[in-house]
Amino acid sequence: MALAAGFDEASIVDGYLRGPKDSLESTMDGVTGNHVWCSVKVDGEYRFVDCWLASPWHPQNEGRLESHWFLCTPGDMIYTHYPSEAADQYLEPPISITTFFTLPYVCVPFFWHHMAVTEYQPGCCDIVEDDQVCHLTLRVDPDVACYAEVETRSHKPTATVTAVEKTRGLAQCYFDSAGERLCKIKAVLPPDQPMGWLKIYAGPRVKPVGEHQQARQEKINSQHYPLALVFKLTRQHPPITDRARPAFMFVQLHVCPDEFYINEPQCYQLYPLQTYNFSIKSDHHHKLAIRSPGGKLFKLMYFPQDHIYNGSVTVGEAGQWSLICLLNHAGGWYVVASWHC
Numbered sequence: 001m002a003l004a005a006g007f008d009e010a011s012i013v014d015g016y017l018r019g020p021k022d023s024l025e026s027t028m029d030g031v032t033g034n035h036v037w038c039s040v041k042v043d044g045e046y047r048f049v050d051c052w053l054a055s056p057w058h059p060q061n062e063g064r065l066e067s068h069w070f071l072c073t074p075g076d077m078i079y080t081h082y083p084s085e086a087a088d089q090y091l092e093p094p095i096s097i098t099t100f101f102t103l104p105y106v107c108v109p110f111f112w113h114h115m116a117v118t119e120y121q122p123g124c125c126d127i128v129e130d131d132q133v134c135h136l137t138l139r140v141d142p143d144v145a146c147y148a149e150v151e152t153r154s155h156k157p158t159a160t161v162t163a164v165e166k167t168r169g170l171a172q173c174y175f176d177s178a179g180e181r182l183c184k185i186k187a188v189l190p191p192d193q194p195m196g197w198l199k200i201y202a203g204p205r206v207k208p209v210g211e212h213q214q215a216r217q218e219k220i221n222s223q224h225y226p227l228a229l230v231f232k233l234t235r236q237h238p239p240i241t242d243r244a245r246p247a248f249m250f251v252q253l254h255v256c257p258d259e260f261y262i263n264e265p266q267c268y269q270l271y272p273l274q275t276y277n278f279s280i281k282s283d284h285h286h287k288l289a290i291r292s293p294g295g296k297l298f299k300l301m302y303f304p305q306d307h308i309y310n311g312s313v314t315v316g317e318a319g320q321w322s323l324i325c326l327l328n329h330a331g332g333w334y335v336v337a338s339w340h341c
Contacts, residue, residue, distance in 0.1 A: 002040050002049070009041035013048070015083035020230045021197055024101040031097055033084050040071070046090040047071040048081070060107070068108050079106045109202050109228040113144045117229075118182070125198070127189050127235045134198065134233060136185040145205035145259075146171040146183045147225055150233060152196035165190070166222075168268075169198065170250035173205075174261050174281070186266070187233065190247035195234045201225035206255050208334070218255040219338075254335045258286065258325065262337055263308070270315045270341040280309040280323065280336075287326040288336070293319030315341050 002010035017035035037050040052058060054069035068076075074090040078100070086094040102122040109115075116139045125134055138146065148169030153162040169187035176182055187198045203225035208218070249268035263279035270276060278290055278300060288309045290298040300311040315321065323336040 002038055007040040007042060008044075011039050013037050013039050013081075013083050013088045014085075015081055015088070018080050018082065018100075018105055020105050020107075020227075021232075022101075022105070023232055024098060031082060035081070037081060039088060039090070042071060046074060048074070048077045050081070066108060068111050076111060079103055079110075105230040107227050107229065109226045113141045113202055113228070115140050115144075115202060115228060125231050125233050127233060132188070134185075134187045134231075136187075136198075136200075136231070138183040138185065138200070138202075140173065140181050140183050140202065142175075142181050143204050144181070144183075144202055145173050145225070146185070146228070147201045147220055147222055148185050148187055148198065149222055150187050150189060150196045150198050152190055152193040167196075167247045168250055168252070170253075170266060171200065172253075172261050173259070175283070186250060188248045189233050189235055193235070195232065198231040198233050199227060200229050200231075202228035205259070207257055208255055220253045220255055224255070252338045254337060256325065256334050256336050258282070258284065258336075260288075260323075260325075260336050262323070265339065268339055270321060270339045272315060272318065272341060275312055275314045278309075278311050278313060278323070281307055282309070283307055287328070289324055289326060289333075291322045291324045291333075293317045293321065293341075297324075317341065 014033045014036050016031045016033060035052075037048055039046055039048055048069075049071065050069040054066045055061065056063050056065050058066070078089060078091060078095060082097065082100050083089055089095065104117065118137045118139055120136070124136065127134065140146065148171040150167045150169060152165050152167070154165050167188070167190055169185065171183055171185050173181055173183045185198075185200060189196050199222070201222050201224070206220070206224045251262055251266050251268050253262075259282070261281040263281055265276050265278070280288060280300065285302060285304070288300045290300065290311065290313050292298070294317055298311060298313045300309040302309050318341050321339045321341060323338070324333045325336055326333045
């Protein structure tokens, strides 16, 4: 069919199609072919066509034709497709199977939004200390936002099956001095887990669909964006299993009309009678305040030269503490982020 369509050259490529949670360890007996796709030559360049992944009947495509898999470049294809023959990669030099599995698993939104991992080092996904945080920086399109979470499986002695557990990470976007939009990702492994999967979701930044209070209070989660890429997180020493220790949680972000960057505190859990410095960055001037569970407001001071809001608050009540933005025109407010004491 490809030759009949007028391509200069066409061939069938046999190889391995990677899944979201496939790893080098899961293929220690060797990578066996589980998929085929086509390579074609267009204007002197080799491209790939995967009819199955492009099909409207593929489960991930929701009845739509996915054009990304038509004339896909070798550099994009190698994230998910590993040919049995190195020459079929059309890369110079070709990559090894070990390098293939150090790359993140990516989904089509990764390419839709022109995402890229900046200064990626595979070692950043190896957790050395119990409290070590995985740091990643992504480059994304100007209107894109992200959400991150770590997925693990619990292995309780009394349970007959393993349960999937999700730990919220932190994904915050901002524009750098050159005008590029970056997203800072932070994630941790629960202390009792030897490994997990860092899932990053991405899409056009969600905003409230209405003016009612429920829409303004909505918490951002994985349902707001499609899955874009997956990293494997591993722990370099045995996990802590001899004592109960809750997983570290990051601040909860909310759907809101404007965008803010939480410098601190980035932890979700606050402790009674402790004083916290709240530092928030925004490119626009707003009226921000910290709201206690009882409704008391602690207004933050704005420093225009740094585009930073600052304020110290002593946490004296149990419950939800919120960063709110006060509305001048309506006399109301909306929640930007929340913590728990």
